[in-house]
Amino acid sequence: MTPTTFTQDQIASLGARAETMVNSLGTVSAEPDRLVRLFLTPEHRRAADRVAGWMRAAGLTVSEDALGTVRGRLDGPGKKRLLIGSHIDTVINAGMYDGPFGVIAGILAAEHFHAKRLTFGIDVLAFGDEEGSRFPATLSSSSACAGIFRTENLQLADRNGVTLADALHAYGKSPDDIAAAAYARDEAAAYVEVHIEQGPVLEARKQPLGVVTAIIGQTYLNVEFLGEAGHAGTVPMLLRRDALAGAAEAMLLGETLARETKGEVVATVGRIAVAPGATNVIPANVVAIFDIRSGSESARAKLVDTVKAGIRGIADRRHLGLTITSPREVATTPCDAQVQDRFADAVLALGAEPLRLGSGAGHDGQAMAKLCPIGMLFVRCRGGISHNPMEYANPQDLGLAVAALIGFIERFEPEKLG
Ligand code: GLV
Ligand code: MN
Ligand code: MN
Numbered sequence: 001m002t003p004t005t006f007t008q009d010q011i012a013s014l015g016a017r018a019e020t021m022v023n024s025l026g027t028v029s030a031e032p033d034r035l036v037r038l039f040l041t042p043e044h045r046r047a048a049d050r051v052a053g054w055m056r057a058a059g060l061t062v063s064e065d066a067l068g069t070v071r072g073r074l075d076g077p078g079k080k081r082l083l084i085g086s087h088i089d090t091v092i093n094a095g096m097y098d099g100p101f102g103v104i105a106g107i108l109a110a111e112h113f114h115a116k117r118l119t120f121g122i123d124v125l126a127f128g129d130e131e132g133s134r135f136p137a138t139l140s141s142s143s144a145c146a147g148i149f150r151t152e153n154l155q156l157a158d159r160n161g162v163t164l165a166d167a168l169h170a171y172g173k174s175p176d177d178i179a180a181a182a183y184a185r186d187e188a189a190a191y192v193e194v195h196i197e198q199g200p201v202l203e204a205r206k207q208p209l210g211v212v213t214a215i216i217g218q219t220y221l222n223v224e225f226l227g228e229a230g231h232a233g234t235v236p237m238l239l240r241r242d243a244l245a246g247a248a249e250a251m252l253l254g255e256t257l258a259r260e261t262k263g264e265v266v267a268t269v270g271r272i273a274v275a276p277g278a279t280n281v282i283p284a285n286v287v288a289i290f291d292i293r294s295g296s297e298s299a300r301a302k303l304v305d306t307v308k309a310g311i312r313g314i315a316d317r318r319h320l321g322l323t324i325t326s327p328r329e330v331a332t333t334p335c336d337a338q339v340q341d342r343f344a345d346a347v348l349a350l351g352a353e354p355l356r357l358g359s360g361a362g363h364d365g366q367a368m369a370k371l372c373p374i375g376m377l378f379v380r381c382r383g384g385i386s387h388n389p390m391e392y393a394n395p396q397d398l399g400l401a402v403a404a405l406i407g408f409i410e411r412f413e414p415e416k417l418g
Pocket of ligand 1: 131361363
């Protein structure tokens with residue numbers, strides 16, 4: 001297919017439409033003063049319905065699978081389909097671009113091909129669980145599409161004790177249908193995603209777009225300390241078994257060990273639960289989730305082992321019970337070389353430099369890579385800020401990203417993928 005030559009006006013118009021849609025989804029929140037849109041909530045339902053409406057208006061046939069992924073389908077003459085997606089769930093107190101822009105870019109690009117003849121079909125996918133902000137596992141929706149959903153995750157509970165299985169039922173879904181959400185391997189030609197960079201590299205290099213080489217690997221450690229509740233005024237310090245003091249020591253150990261890797265590994269505890277959670281009661285039970293990431297599999301594995309050993313030592317010394325499980329373990333995921341090159345061609349054709357860079361954030365492509373080759377296009381965001389309401393990408397860059405995705409689709413040849 002002859003690639004489209006975009007005028008500045010067309011790019012500006014795509015960018016303006018994308019920005020309007022991003023702002024529209026940004027109002028769909030559980031709270032009036034900040035953006036919170038968690039998996040399988042009424043807000044997720046409202047966002048999914050809005051996205052489905054946009055897909056229909058773009059000429060796509062809409063369905064929804066057992067994990068709530070909204071799918072907009074454009075049929076081609078053959079069985080092969082290019083999957084384009086991102087997520088519509090958010091972190092707590094989120095920005096508006098992380099996830100939604102990728103779905104919107106897919107819809108605007110698919111619309112471009114509605115009246116044209118491609119040799120393959122397109123599915124635009126709006127996943128509902130990339131952030132893992134509700135249940136202590138992530139990528140549930142893309143894992144179902146990739147056929148790697150872990151059924152044991154159905155028993156994971158949110159902060160209110162609602163299990164994923166119960167939440168799915170309340171959303172009108174049945175876990176029995178999860179297997180049917182998986183794509184057939186000979187159907188999925190590739191999965192691609194457009195996403196804001198969430199880091200500072202493109203801005204520093206003064207480039208609007210970047211081609212992703214690989215997505216960083218990640219381990220979650222769910223660490224539970226068991227101590228003993230007691231009166232905060234009467235139990236002497238040396239006789240206490242304080243689960244929170246143990247967890248605090250473990251968190252500092254994780255930070256120290258990650259710092260010692262000099263940038264090779266990062267470790268974060270962003271969520272802890274303390275019980276009973278009263279000011280005058282010695283904490284009896286603490287769960288802390290360690291998020292450990294690295295571009296190097298061996299460096300991550302080494303740090304995970306060292307952190308676990310250190311935590312065991314802390315628990316022994318403090319006479320605390322301890323369980324460590326890993327609800328999430330995702331390998332560093334390379335992006336397909338051919339997909340990277342076609343994205344680079346499309347970026348170059350728009351007069352930008354196709355800078356190559358890795359992703360420090362996790363993405364649905366990590367699950368989809370178990371199904372088919374994957375690739376990603378990054379868009380510059382202001383100050384590299386993400387997971388923060390200040391998140392922003394300018395409409396000109398958004399328009400370029402949609403144009404680059406269209407250019408990629410025009411250059412994409414499923415039969416040439418290794
Ligand atoms: C998702 O944004 C993640 O990297 O955790
Ligand atoms: Mn994201
Ligand atoms: Mn995110």
